[in-house]
Amino acid sequence: MNQRAYLDHNATSPLRPEVREAVLGALALLGNPSSVHSEGRSARAAVEEARGKVAALVGARPEDVIFTSGGTEANGLALAAPPGSEPGRAFLSAIEHPSVLAGGRFETEARTVVPVTAEGVVDLDYLARILEHHGSEGGRPFVSLMAANNETGALQSVAEAAGIVHEAGGVLHTDAVQMAGRLPVDLGALGADLLTLSAHKVGGPQGVGALILAEGAGVRPLMTGGGQEGRRRPGTENVAGIVGFGVAAECAGKELSHMDKVARLRDALEDGVRTVAPDAIVFAQSIPRLPNTSSIAVPGLKAETLVIGLDLAGVSISAGSACSSGKVETSHVLAAMGVAPEVARAAIRVSLGIGNSDHDIQNFLIAFGDLVKRLRKNAKEAA
Known part of the structure; x- marks a missing residue:
């Protein structure tokens, strides 16, 4: 990239x-x-x-x-x-x-x-x-x-x-x-x-x-x-x-009038994630939410691995909140929602801004797709 x-x-x-x-x-x-x-x-x-x-x-x-x-x-x-x-x-x-x-x-x-x-x-x-x-x-x-x-x-x-x-x-x-x-x-x-x-x-x-x-x-x-x-x-x-x-x-x-564009980028990102990983879970997707935020879990994968792998590929995201001194911890928010611990440990957060573009979404999806395929292949070979 x-x-x-x-x-x-x-x-x-x-x-x-x-x-x-x-x-x-x-x-x-x-x-x-x-x-x-x-x-x-x-x-x-x-x-x-x-x-x-x-x-x-x-x-x-x-x-x-x-x-x-x-x-x-x-x-x-x-x-x-x-x-x-x-x-x-x-x-x-x-x-x-x-x-x-x-x-x-x-x-x-x-x-x-x-x-x-x-x-x-x-x-x-x-x-x-x-x-x-x-x-x-x-x-x-x-x-x-x-x-x-x-x-x-x-x-x-x-x-x-x-x-x-x-x-x-x-x-x-x-x-x-x-x-x-x-x-x-x-x-x-x-x-x-x-x-x-x-x-x-x-x-x-x-x-x-x-x-x-x-x-x-x-x-x-x-x-x-x-x-x-x-x-x-x-x-x-x-x-x-x-x-x-x-x-x-x-x-x-x-800039509030431009947030519709951000919501379209978020939706395109979530559609792309489901194409790569049909079993991906998008939390709170059925209720009103911020136009820029996606909380996503791919069962079987660890959030920390995804955050580090995407970072190495040139994409910055987080796992839940960024208020834990740099630590990747299980989300108290997802726990309160009744999400199973193994699924919560897989959750990443992608949050967009006015300055993001289609190019950023494509970069994320390419890196995310490559990473998911590699991790699942490694898990299958190790089984």
Whole structure:
């Protein structure tokens, strides 16, 4: 192959050229955004301009955007018990990102995992029942339900869940890290009280994210000692990263109309996989999902072998989430869906972006086909 095919956008999307330019420009700013002199005001203006762009991506107010070091910190900030009430119980869907399943400030005994169906969709009837039962226990319930799963792409019924949660007097957080920039996201339409974003999923710099609040919602800071971000997240802001986030958010919003092309590429890839391996399983294929994501398993093959083999052939994919320190581990998402362990160990994730082309899909299919044939031949000869 003449060039690599990068098909791991759910792990991180390539830095946009316009973002790189904006970040370099912001690095030249001299002042601390908390300073009142001219240089400080220039840095503050750059941060606030970016805040407006990030807010616009999800239909929020700029003053409700809290910049963080990334999606993981934003999730942790959301999971700090809400102010002004007793911290009740946390209800976390079984397919959440590890930073949510860790539970934040909710003790282990104060967490309940909400199951999902075989297609990876949260059981809202179950959620309604357990919230009704919780009503007699006291405390304000906290529910976290991701907008779109990072491994399968399965979309969740966040707006419907919000109605259930609010009727029970609870707070709803949604991790929209994977949905933003791939499908329209509107905080008001979702009905969530708290929403998480990450810059590097939309072509921004790594190490910057945001927790976005619905009007009137509040959070309890993870740290104290500074007045930054409305006293909700102390510490000098990452000006260059925030500026890059703003530009990436603006670009991502403009590109939403092109995601149909990405969905066609995904469908062509899945059709090609089935041609090579008719027994291949595509998870969550029968429900609404992200236009760029395919979670695929070929029974009898190991995901780690496929990831390494494709990498050597010039194709970058992953096995499940990329948040395990580079390790290939069995997916907790597929386990929650009831997938047999031997099938889950075969699952790979292919995630596309605007910059991918038919050529990338063909490169993947050629490499994938050669690899599957070779591995199955070797297995047959060894039997």
